[in-house]
Amino acid sequence: MLFSVLSTAAMALSILAPTVAAVPTPGPQKGNTGLTKLAARMPKSALPAPDGLQLKFVGLGIGTQNYTCKPGNDTAEPGTTGAVAKLYDLGTRLNTDPLADWKISTISGLALNMYDYPAVLNGLLWSQGYQQVLGDHFFTITVPTFYLNKVNATPKPLAFVKKNLGVDAPKSACPGIKGEGAIQWLHLIDNGNSQGGVNTVYRLETAGGAKPKTCKGMPEHWEVPYAAQYWVYGPAA
Ligand SMILES: *[C@@H]1O[C@H](CO)[C@@H](O)[C@H](O)[C@H]1NC(C)=O
Numbered sequence: 001m002l003f004s005v006l007s008t009a010a011m012a013l014s015i016l017a018p019t020v021a022a023v024p025t026p027g028p029q030k031g032n033t034g035l036t037k038l039a040a041r042m043p044k045s046a047l048p049a050p051d052g053l054q055l056k057f058v059g060l061g062i063g064t065q066n067y068t069c070k071p072g073n074d075t076a077e078p079g080t081t082g083a084v085a086k087l088y089d090l091g092t093r094l095n096t097d098p099l100a101d102w103k104i105s106t107i108s109g110l111a112l113n114m115y116d117y118p119a120v121l122n123g124l125l126w127s128q129g130y131q132q133v134l135g136d137h138f139f140t141i142t143v144p145t146f147y148l149n150k151v152n153a154t155p156k157p158l159a160f161v162k163k164n165l166g167v168d169a170p171k172s173a174c175p176g177i178k179g180e181g182a183i184q185w186l187h188l189i190d191n192g193n194s195q196g197g198v199n200t201v202y203r204l205e206t207a208g209g210a211k212p213k214t215c216k217g218m219p220e221h222w223e224v225p226y227a228a229q230y231w232v233y234g235p236a237a
């Protein structure tokens, strides 16, 4: 495993053209018109289109999906208690990258594959200029939250969302470190409390993170590592 991850990493580092340079703090800066070029490359799915909205950020989320089971009921479905992920800025670099389509479809699985090797993962992020953190994804009680507190903006973009629609990840999705399966792609919409110019989040290009169908053989709570891309939209600035 270590060998295959390291050779995958070495391959990634040598194949992907190194693009390291001074990385600006993620926008929106003055005159920001959104990630216009990247918006046209949003991965296709059956989720509703972001009509009339502007693509503001694309974050690579790397973290865990958390699940629970009540002991002693093998037929019960596991509950979802939340998720925690660090969001790395993919959008700034991908917006002008001629290889964007290819990188969009591969980076989630590649990053998840390095989950247990943080130094290797960091090397991948730095080699591509994705090391800048946008902020965090977590749950506020039961509300999925995206707090982009590292973004250069006042107020900081903060999305409190609810699920509008989910569709199964494509068969080609990375199934996760232990083959758990890839979590659904989601269309998440503002629950009325978002601020900072963001109101819609798509969870796309998921890798890993899924829960089993039943609680059979599962502990009371556990975490499943995952990676996903969060495409964050809002009204045009
Ligand atoms: C086990 O879970 C199933 C599905 O949620 C439920 O219908 C059933 O009542 C539960 N059984 C017990 C003993 O709690």
Ligand SMILES: *[C@@H]1O[C@H](CO)[C@@H](O)[C@H](O)[C@H]1NC(C)=O
Residues within 6 Å of the ligand: 064, 065, 066, 081, 082, 083, 084, 139, 223
């Ligand atoms: C989810 O798991 C992570 C990693 O163990 C933990 O830090 C976090 O507090 C958990 N969150 C919830 C809501 O259970």
